[in-house]
Amino acid sequence: MAIEVVYERLTDILRDVFDDDALVARPGLAADQVPGWDSFAHLRLIFSVEKAFDVSFSASQMSGLKNVGELAELIDSKLSKQ
């Protein structure tokens, strides 16, 4: 799957989880730039990503992500291993 497609699907997921149609997934987007992105919302996001891309994350991967760019790269690396 091309990384652009990963970002497109992440945009849909972000809009759904944070209930904000203006959100666009981009590499530098981080939790402190999105209202309501706390640890609770973060895990709802991870769950939605796991379901949408059929991947799973380890405990340290879930908590170690700094921004959407790292999430997209992680998804991409998991998809390429499948």
Next chain:
Amino acid sequence: MNVPSYAFLAFGVLVAILINISQRSAWRRGVWLIANLACVASFTLAPLSLIPFGSFLLFGFVSIKVVEHWRNRAAFWTILVLLVGAFCWLKRYTFIPPGALLPFGYFMVGMSYVSFRIVHLIIDAYQDSLPEAIGIINYINYTLNFPSLIAGPIQLYPDYLRSQRGTVLDDAAALRAIERIIVGFFKVAIVSPLLLTLHQKTLSEAITSAAVGERAVFAALMLAVYPVYIYINFSGYMDTVIGIARFLRLELPENFNRPFVSRGFIELWGRWHMTLSNWIKTYIYSPLFIGLMHRFPKPSAQPILGVVAYFVAFFFVGVWHGQTASFIFIGVMFGLGVSVNKLYQILMLRQFGRLQYHAICERSIYKAFSRALTFSWFALSSLWFWATWPQLHQIALELGAPGAALATMLLLFGAAPALALLDAMQNWSAREARSQSPLPWSPYVRIVWYTALATLVVSATAILNAPAPHVIYKAF
């Protein structure tokens, strides 16, 4: 060897000199190994007393290698259960029959913190998330890392490796480290015993004062002083070990970030004992919440699943603090604190929407009472840290229902302005520090200030001639 103490400081200086002789990795790993084992040996040299802890460490290392090479779910869970069982057994949890316990005394300083590191390594090894395979020397150096052996912080292995390889020790870093060591000693040796004395005095007055009103005032003070005492005591220890580790070219993670200005119990755990709460969030809360969402995938169930996961995770935090049934109450209080906080946030968001709820949260009076409620709940939860059941019974009898209600109200309404003032002062101080205002943050003022503090600490400890102060989290 107690921490902080002059003996520990001298030991840290000696290791710092040796470690900085050469930048070669093998040299530094060797010095760390000898220093870590020497620190353990400073507590006991009796081989028999070291066998249980040593076996526990060895079991941890073998477990990591087993799950690394044989990623089997059943083996992983069996190992985790055995490890947690061995921990409870060695820590003498009261649910274990006395006859099943080892019939001799043994070394177990820092065992809780070592266990967190071992469990983290096992889980990450099983999930293939370790940055590299861990060898026996790195394993010993990481799990027994002497600056953080006694009471943490719980540094995760990737951060430990990064820090070991990239921490620079320049003049500015060395100066900051010295300042932190002085502040740490000042907090633990001077402020913390004063607060403990004040707590004991208020406890005594809360029981013996003649009028109910007076007893309630002292009870409120007694409740308020104890969290401040734990904070000063534990953060003083943290200041000292972070400062000493800096000279060893190791950057330890922070454990505190202005906890008493927290406006909710969830926020409090993002500011108090941060390395413990991060560990709990990473290895209990997150996997549990994700697992529950996979088990019950309806989106409408997610809020309640999150609340349940919060309760379980922070119930564990409370229970971890001790071996007796009293700590179950702390677990329930902590669990209720975070789960009710989350539930409230969800309901408020549903009722008012994000923008309006945010506007409500920013009102000064709302912020003041959010801080006060958070602090009061933490103070009430802390009751089981220091009071026995007979003491609690006696306090309840002396206060009666009206006295207890009055004490709680005094705590809440006293904390609101006090913590608002603290928040304002800390914000002002942070702004001034950022603007590098010439007077209070000039190097000259800082040198005078820290020299005065150091002189005070040395004079007071020399005059008092008391043993090295006790760090409360050593017991956990």
